[in-house]
Structure formats: structure tokens, C-alpha cells
């Protein structure tokens with residue numbers, strides 16, 4: 001949350017204008033029942049456009065994705081009597097892959113172990129790891145520097161899609177490729193059984209819009225891709241097709257569609273935390289400073305889910321931030337789709353319509369960049385001005 005902007009914009013509202021608004025119209029709060037778990041439009045022709053204007057901006061947030069060129073790290077390490085299973089470094093795909101890499105991690109740590117389990121971190125990776133360990137019958141304590149809503153996971157846009165999870169695909173190992181393919185599939189199926197209002201997970205249609213026509217064969221396996229890892233998600237994007245002129249509501253632009261899941265991180269993380277507590281989990285707010293402190297914990301099986309925090313805690317020099325910024329417009333519940341247009345994307349969520357599309361590796365700044373805010377608004381004004389129906 002950009003607190004300065006929030007206060008600045010908030011102070012522009014006088015008490016009288018707020019009260020005047022209340023007297024005219026009582027807005028019913030959106031309840032959980034209003035959250036439709038399936039929102040696939042029958043046709044793109046009459047999609048309601050997003051209303052893009054500066055005065056509809058409600059907040060801008062910044063987060064640092066935990067990026068590693070060689071991809072996430074799910075690996076077991078022995079520290080004296082303590083077994084540490086690392087599960088971090090998911091870059092732009094941590095929400096997407098969460099259940100999958102957490103399943104890999106618990107399968108690496110739990111078999112043969114008896115006793116209490118520790119999890120470091122309570123972002124999406126820590127919480128899904130903790131829940132899977134509880135499901136397997138273990139008592140779990142989470143030790144964490146910060147709780148939701150103060151995690152990177154809360155900042156995420158929340159589209160299901162493993163994006164920028166590794167650097168050069170030719171440089172990842174075969175072992176990583178195996179883990180990646182397994183994690184994608186496991187997480188994809190696990191999220192499907194959570195398409196419930198409580199978890200903030202629903203099916204949503206995605207539109208990709210371009211200035212140039214789509215290449216022939218778009219949507220079918222791409223023969224130019226030769227690596228296994230490049231084909232990992234091909235079957236996980238159903239109903240992918242290029243829209244014909246009769247189906248395309250964008251004048252002068254080309255569009256394709258595919259179906260996917262949208263996970264609303266604030267709702268999902270709250271639901272996971274609640275499930276964790278109901279299952280008897282304990283939460284301890286503490287920052288672990290050294291591996292020796294980790295070794296001193298009473299639990300002899302520890303899952304390290306500290307995201308970017310693993311850089312300082314375990315000295316992983318490969319970890320680097322990939323900064324992202326999202327600007328939120330007022331919610332539009334009637335918009336039940338996402339768009340991707342050049343270097344921008346729009347996701348419609350219950351807590352706002354977010355405009356994103358920044359990925360700056362090596363940038364540690366958590367300050368809002370106003371120039372980027374203006375650029376994302378301008379690009380989306382252009383996109384939705386061109387949406388005339390068909």
C-alpha cells in the first residue's frame with residue numbers, strides 16, 4: 001500500500017461530501033455469496049469495458065518477487081540434528097505454484113519424521129506448506145517476521161499462470177524441469193477444488209490483445225519450442241483460440257482468449273490462515289537472523305519458506321528482487337475477465353481492478369513510481385477506448 005498516496009487522496013474527501021453521498025444512495029456491501037466461482041462470459045461481444053480514469057485510482061502497491069535465474073529452490077539440507085527443507089524463490093509464479101512446490105517439499109521432509117514441524121514464513125508458500133503438513137497429521141508452528149496482509153504474497157495480482165519463474169530456459173537443470181512440471185500440474189488441480197467464495201478462487205476468461213495478427217497455429221503446441229519445460233503448461237490453458245472478426249470487440253486490434261483461474265490473494269491468504277488455526281497451528285512472530293537460530297528451534301524438521309528473506313538468512317546470492325507495481329481502480333464487479341495488452345495487464349478483482357505489468361530485476365525500491373502509474377493508465381485508456389463491441 002502506498003500510504004502517502006492513500007492519505008493524500010483521502011484528505012481530498014471532505015466529511016460533507018461523504019455524507020452527501022450516503023444520503024443519496026446506500027451501497028450494499030458485497031458479501032461472499034456475491035463472489036461467483038465461475039465467471040466465463042458466453043461471448044466477448046458485449047463485455048463491459050473497464051472505466052479507466054485518474055479519478056478512479058484507489059491505491060498503488062509495490063512488491064518484490066523472489067527471483068532466481070535457475071528457478072525456485074525445493075531442496076533438503078541437514079544442519080546438525082535439524083533437517084531444513086527449502087521452498088523459496090518462486091519469482092512471478094508463487095501463488096500459482098504454491099500447492100505444487102509445497103507438496104514437493106513436504107514429500108521431501110515428512111516421510112519417516114515424527115515430532116512437531118516448523119515452517120518459516122507465512123506468505124503463500126509457508127501457509128500452503130503448513131496446511132499440507134497438517135493434513136498429513138503433523139502439529140505445526142509457523143515462525144514469521146510478518147503475517148498477512150504484510151507479505152509479498154498479498155501484493156500479487158493472483159492470476160494462475162507460472163510467469164517468469166526462471167531465467168534462461170536452456171540453463172535450468174533436468175531435475176528442476178521435473179519439479180516444475182509436477183508443481184504446475186499439482187497446483188492447477190488443487191486450486192480447482194478451492195473454487196469457492198471463501199478461498200477467493202474462480203475461473204476467469206483471459207483476453208490477449210495485440211496490434212498485429214496472431215501467428216498461424218497460435219494455441220497449438222509451438223514447434224519452435226524444443227525444451228520440455230516450455231511445454232509444461234500447454235494443456236493447462238483450456239479454450240485457447242484466436243477470436244474471429246465477428247467475435248472480437250476491439251476495433252483495430254487482434255484478440256485471443258483462454259480460460260484460467262484467478263486467485264484473490266488477500267482472500268486466499270486469510271482463508272489459509274484461518275484453516276491453519278482451526279487445525280491447531282501456532283503462529284509466532286519473530287525474525288530468524290541466522291541458520292544457528294533455526295537450528296536452535298525445538299522442531300527438528302524446518303521448512304524454509306522465507307521468500308526473498310532467504311537471501312540474508314541462508315546466504316543465497318542467486319536470489320534477487322524483481323520489483324512489480326500494481327495500480328488499483330475502483331472495483332467493477334460486472335467485469336469478469338482479464339486482459340493482457342503489450343506490456344500491461346488488467347485483472348478484475350473484488351478489491352479493485354488492477355493494472356500491472358512491471359518486472360524490474362535487481363530493483364529493491366518499494367516506492368511508488370508515478371511515471372509508471374501514468375503509463376499503465378494511458379495504455380489501458382487506449383485499450384478500452386478501442387473496445388466497441390461486435
Ligand SMILES: Cc1cc2nc3c(=O)[nH]c(=O)nc-3n(C[C@H](O)[C@H](O)[C@H](O)COP(=O)(O)OP(=O)(O)OC[C@H]3O[C@@H](n4cnc5c(N)ncnc54)[C@H](O)[C@@H]3O)c2cc1C
Pocket residue numbers: 062063064065066088089090091092093094095096097120121122123124125126143144145146147151152153154155156157158159160161162286287288289305306307308309310313323324325326356
Ligand atoms: C506485483 C506482483 C504481481 C504478482 N502477480 C502474481 C500472479 O499474478 N500470480 C502468481 O502466481 N504470482 C504473482 N506474483 C508473485 C508472488 O507474489 C510471489 O511469487 C509469492 O508471493 C512468493 O511467496 P512467498 O511465500 O515465497 O514469499 P512472501 O509472500 O514474501 O512470504 C515470505 C514470508 O517469510 C517471512 N520471512 C522472511 N524472512 C524471514 C526471516 N528471516 N525470519 C522469519 N520470517 C521471515 C516474511 O515475513 C513472509 O511472511 C506477483 C508478485 C508481485 C510483486
